[in-house]
Structures are given as C-alpha cells and as structure tokens.
Amino acid sequence: MVTALLGRRLSVLLAIGLSITANELMVQREDALDSAVNAALFAAVSWTIAEVCRRLGGALRTARALSRDLAMREMLLDTILTSVPVVTLDREGRTQRVTPAAAAVLGVRRDEAMALPFHTLVPGFDDLALESARQGGEVLTPSPGSWTVSRADASPVPLTIHANVLPDDIWPEHVVLALADQSQAEAIRQRERDLTERLNNVWRLNSMGEMAATLAHEMNQPLTAAAVYLHAGQADLAKIGPAAEEAARALDLARIQLLRAGDIIRRMRELLSTGSRTFTEERASQMIQDLAPVFTLIGRDTDVVIDIDADTEDDHVMADRIQLQQALANLVKNAVDAAMGREDGRVLITGRSLGPEGYEIAVEDNGRGIPMDQRESIFHPMTSTKAGGMGLGLSVTRSIVESHGGALTVGSSRLGGAAFTFRLPHRSELDAA
Known part of the structure; x- marks a missing residue:
C-alpha cells in the first residue's frame, strides 16, 4: 500500500x-x-x-x-465583483447583495443597503421596473430619460441598469442588476455639443469676417461723400450767420464721427490685409475726453448720466487710438444699456494712473450687474445677454485690450452694477514687452 x-x-x-x-x-x-x-x-x-x-x-x-x-x-x-457595480434583488425587490463598486455608485454603505427596497436607492424603480427586470435585458428607463442617483457629495449620477434572472433554485437572490455610471459618457456628449456649437460659431465668425471685409471696402466711399456734404452744409450755414451756429456745431460733430468711422474702416482694412496694428504715444485721459461729446448725446437720448473722471498725470501710453476708443465706446454703450430704465441711471468712467503698473480705465454702472457664473462666458463670441445682440461687442473689446498688453476683467461696481476694468501699460513697459 x-x-x-x-x-x-x-x-x-x-x-x-x-x-x-x-x-x-x-x-x-x-x-x-x-x-x-x-x-x-x-x-x-x-x-x-x-x-x-x-x-x-x-x-x-x-x-x-x-x-x-x-x-x-x-x-x-x-x-x-469588487470592481463591477452589481446588485442582487429577491423576488420582492429587496436588496440582497451590493458590491463595493455598486455602493460607491449609489453613494451608500453596503450594510445600509442590505434588505432595503431597491427603489429607496434608485428613485423611480417601481413595480413596473421590477417586472421589466424579471424579463432580463436593459431595464426600462423612467420618463425623464435615465435613472439618476442623488449623492450628498456630488451632483446627480445618471445610470443605465441591465438585468439578468437567476435560476429558481437559487435563493433568496432572484434578479441580478448591473449598474453603469453614465457620468463620463454624458460629459463626453456635452463636450461634443460644446464643440459643435464652437464650430458653428467659428463658421459664423468667418462669414462675418468676410462680410466685414466687404463692408470695409464698400463703405469707405459713401462715408467720404457724406463728410464732403457735411462740410458743404457747414459752409452754407456759415453764410447765414450767428443764428446757425448751433446747427453748424452739430454738423461739425457729425463730420468728426464720420471721419472717425472712416478711420475705423481704414484700420479694419489694414488689420484684415496685414494683421498688424500701429501703436503711437497717446494720452489716455485725452482719448477718454475726446469721446465726451458722443457720451453726452448717448446720455441725453437714454436719460442716463454719464460722468468722466480721468487723471491727467502720468497718462502716457502706447496705443492704437481708434481701436482703443472703439473698445471704450463698446463698454460705455453696454453700461448705458444696463442702467437704462432706472430713475437714477448712472455710468461712471474713471481713469487712474497706477504708477509702474500702468494706467487703469474702468467703466461702471448701477444696473443689475452680472452673475458670477456668467462673468467669463460673456466674453465668448456669439454670447449676448441682450435681445437681438450679436455677442461680438465684448469679444472684440477684449481682443483690442489684450492686443495692447492689458486684460479686460469684470467685477462688481461701487454703484451697485457691473464694473469693467482694464490696464494699459506705460510706454516703457510696452516697449520692453
């Protein structure tokens, strides 16, 4: 043996x-x-x-x-089973087994989930869903479109649930549910939607760029003709004498704005053709004050008080005058729109020298302000909070400021509304950059 x-x-x-x-x-x-x-x-x-x-x-x-x-x-x-979210149910729908991965998905402890009805873990898992689980395959989703689990430490988690029925001789488990967290898939789908929207915006911006190039070419001639006619009108009014001085002054302001529009179009054509800007030494306070007549007319038409408070000391900067005035005008128009309709509507334009840090310009209003969650998205192209807005004003303004070596930021105003602020580096700082 x-x-x-x-x-x-x-x-x-x-x-x-x-x-x-x-x-x-x-x-x-x-x-x-x-x-x-x-x-x-x-x-x-x-x-x-x-x-x-x-x-x-x-x-x-x-x-x-x-x-x-x-x-x-x-x-x-x-x-x-430890790494796969699996839950088993008995014939009454009570939870019998919960894997660690399933407990993590559901946001509960395994011992707490045992013997609880599954609908307490996944809201909406009613008798109809349990009957669907007994048939096997994917469990019918509720009317909102997906199963969701609300966890205290995170936002609601979307789920898909697949079911398999165990043999009758296995007791007490009867149904096996495999849970799949769809958060990552939903995030991917959201990124795809965002990318599609951005591609559509790029297409629209390209189309608008082509339209802008055409307008820059075609509008220069009629604007020049209009300026000539205004000059002729001024000459005729001068013959009338002192009685026509007020009208002559209005025509002079109109002629100045036409010439400014022509400069904007010329700069636009140069930018589109060469991609470059011309910077010259300017006084920031003077660039603000030059727009005062325009702001006065805007305030008169909208019943909004527009005040200017700009320091004249140490205000020399290198800038594209026309482009920077366009950016400032955009900010003021937005501020006026925000304050318009209030009995005490007010817009304040301030300019302050910060010494070595540059010259700071701020446009504030006493409107409703801008919520924190929108303070970055408002600068995106094609994003507008105004009915009929094209969503380009702030995007263009930010691009102009950044091309001058500054950064356009938005915050809360002392007046109660929004405050848009940017800094222009002094001449020496821009040369060094």
Whole structure:
C-alpha cells in the first residue's frame, strides 16, 4: 500500500515479488502447489489493493487541484465583483447583495443597503421596473430619460441598469442588476455639443469676417461723400450767420464721427490685409475726453448720466487710438444699456494712473450687474445677454485690450452694477514687452 501510494507500478511489482520471496523463506509450505496458490493469492490481493490506493491517490490529487482551481476562480470572481457595480434583488425587490463598486455608485454603505427596497436607492424603480427586470435585458428607463442617483457629495449620477434572472433554485437572490455610471459618457456628449456649437460659431465668425471685409471696402466711399456734404452744409450755414451756429456745431460733430468711422474702416482694412496694428504715444485721459461729446448725446437720448473722471498725470501710453476708443465706446454703450430704465441711471468712467503698473480705465454702472457664473462666458463670441445682440461687442473689446498688453476683467461696481476694468501699460513697459 505504501509503495502504491508513493511509487509507480514497477515499484509495486518489485515490492510484491520481494514480499512473496520473504514469505516463502519464512513460512514452510506443504508442497509447491500450496506455495504457488499462496503466492498467486497474495499477488492478486496486493495488486488490487495497490491499484485501489493508486486510484485513491490520484483522486486525492485531482481533488486538491480542483480545490485550488475553485479557490482561484472564487478569488477572480470576487475581484471582478469588487470592481463591477452589481446588485442582487429577491423576488420582492429587496436588496440582497451590493458590491463595493455598486455602493460607491449609489453613494451608500453596503450594510445600509442590505434588505432595503431597491427603489429607496434608485428613485423611480417601481413595480413596473421590477417586472421589466424579471424579463432580463436593459431595464426600462423612467420618463425623464435615465435613472439618476442623488449623492450628498456630488451632483446627480445618471445610470443605465441591465438585468439578468437567476435560476429558481437559487435563493433568496432572484434578479441580478448591473449598474453603469453614465457620468463620463454624458460629459463626453456635452463636450461634443460644446464643440459643435464652437464650430458653428467659428463658421459664423468667418462669414462675418468676410462680410466685414466687404463692408470695409464698400463703405469707405459713401462715408467720404457724406463728410464732403457735411462740410458743404457747414459752409452754407456759415453764410447765414450767428443764428446757425448751433446747427453748424452739430454738423461739425457729425463730420468728426464720420471721419472717425472712416478711420475705423481704414484700420479694419489694414488689420484684415496685414494683421498688424500701429501703436503711437497717446494720452489716455485725452482719448477718454475726446469721446465726451458722443457720451453726452448717448446720455441725453437714454436719460442716463454719464460722468468722466480721468487723471491727467502720468497718462502716457502706447496705443492704437481708434481701436482703443472703439473698445471704450463698446463698454460705455453696454453700461448705458444696463442702467437704462432706472430713475437714477448712472455710468461712471474713471481713469487712474497706477504708477509702474500702468494706467487703469474702468467703466461702471448701477444696473443689475452680472452673475458670477456668467462673468467669463460673456466674453465668448456669439454670447449676448441682450435681445437681438450679436455677442461680438465684448469679444472684440477684449481682443483690442489684450492686443495692447492689458486684460479686460469684470467685477462688481461701487454703484451697485457691473464694473469693467482694464490696464494699459506705460510706454516703457510696452516697449520692453
């Protein structure tokens, strides 16, 4: 038996032969037939026992191998279940098993979820959904479009739920639910929507760029003609005498604005053709004061008081005068729109020298202000808070300010509304940059 458990068949035969030889030497037999019968019986019984022992040893080795394989499979299954969000339900819809991954998705502790109705973990999982789960496949989604789980530490998590039915002899589990967190997929879909919207905006901006180039080419001639006619009108009014001075002054202001419009168009054509701007040394306070007549007319038409308070000391900057005045005019128009309709509508334009840090210009109003969550998006092209707005004013204004080495920011005003602020570097700072 020991030889059969430890050795091969040849070893067993050798052990049987040695045992028979030892038996013949130690035990006296009556004759040769008796010795042969005893040897044959011993050999048959020994061989049978040896084969049984060999089979038993093989069975034990197979059992140990199966046990190891089963243990490995259980470890693999436990590892898989730990990383996969799986929930099992009984026939009444109560939770029986929750994997750690499922508990993380649902935002609960595993011990808290046990034996609770699943609809307490996933709102809306009613009897109809449970019946759908018993059919297998993807569980019908609720009317809003997806299952959602509200967690205290995060925003609602969208889920998809797939179900499989267990055999009837497995108790108490009856239905296996596989949960899939759709947050990342939803984020990808949102990024795709954002990218599509940006591509549409780029297409619209390109179209508007082509239109701007055409307008810059076509509008220059009629504006020049209008300026000539205004000059002729001024000459005719001068013949009338002092009675026409007020009208002549209005025509002079109109002629100045026409010439300014012509400069804007000329600069636009230069920018479109060469992509460059021309900077000259300017006084920031003077650029603000030059727009005072325009602001006065705007305030008169809208019943909004527009005040200017600009320091004249240390205000020398390098700037594209026309472009910067265009940016300032855009900010003032937006501020007037925000303050318009109030009994005490007010806009304040301030200019302050900050020494080495540059010259700061701020446009404030006492309107409703701009919410914190919109203070960055309002600078995006095609984004407007005004009905009929094209969403280009602030985008263009920010581009102009940034081209001058500054940064346009928005915050809360001392007047109660919004405050748009930017700084222009002094001449030495821009040269160094």
